[in-house]
Amino acid sequence: MGRKFFVGGNWKCNGTNEEVKKIVTTLNEAQVPGEHIVEVVVSPPFVFLPLVKSLLRPDFHVAAQNCWVRKGGAFTGEVSAEMLVNLGVPWVILGHSERRQLLNESNEFVGDKVAYALSQGLKVIACVGETLEQREAGSTVAVVAEQTKAIAAKVSNWDNIVLAYEPVWAIGTGKVATPAQAQEVHAELRKWIHSNVSAEVASSVRIIYGGSVNGANCKELAGQPDVDGFLVGGASLKPEFVDIIKSATVKN
Ligand SMILES: O=C(CO)COP(=O)(O)O
Secondary structure, X not given: XXXXXXXEEEOXXXXXXXXXXXXHHHHHHOXXXXXXXXXXXXXXXXXXXXXXXXXXXXXXXXXXXXXXXXXXXXXXXXXXXXXXXXXXXXXXXXXXXXXXXXXXXOXXXXXXXHHHHHHOOOEEXXXXXXXXXXXXXXXXXXXXXXXXXXXHOOOOOOOOEXXXXXXXXXOOOOOOOOHHHHHHHHHHHHHHHHHHOOHHXXXXXXXXXEOOXXXXXXXXXXXXXXXXEEEEOHHHHOXXXXXXXXXXXXOO
């Protein structure tokens, strides 16, 4: 079975009620390839999830940008996986580098979150990626393998995981990875999964790229054999997100 192209829009901590409605209107009016070609998931801040879910076309889906690591309870300010399930939110982004870096989420903590979210029935976009310093030190593959290992240690079924490779140096910087750089790391991740999880998961898991993806650079990236889609930040707030969705290609 081929890997269906996946395009995620991570809105991060952006948007007003009015802006969010405008983005959804643009998406709802867009002519894009069908659901059998591309899976589209947008991720507004928590407070806008019910609004976006209620307005969004039925062939697009929503994701939360985070959730609590275990069952909810006395954890002020957190949102639990159970709550997302209760609201019919099917996806959650976990391990984004902004949370790893700014909120000190460790590899192990991210692994625990992924496992708990899956156990509650959520689908997970799990993010990995190296810093510029790590890339320059030649440790890119070791870093992303270590991050993936912490997830693999806690998870037995990968059917509901999409792995997002997001080099930190490419996020919000306008400095996109070259298609060759993205392909190289995606292929290494797939190889790691082949050796450490299974051949089946390696061939079926979608590995998507994130970091300064826009309407102009998406096509060439989408053409790489191991790039199964995108996780888009800044450009997902703009009409060009539609062009990124249209770059979907059929994989193997
Ligand atoms: O972090 C990202 C998506 O999760 C990428 O952000 P940008 O597309 O703004 O670089």
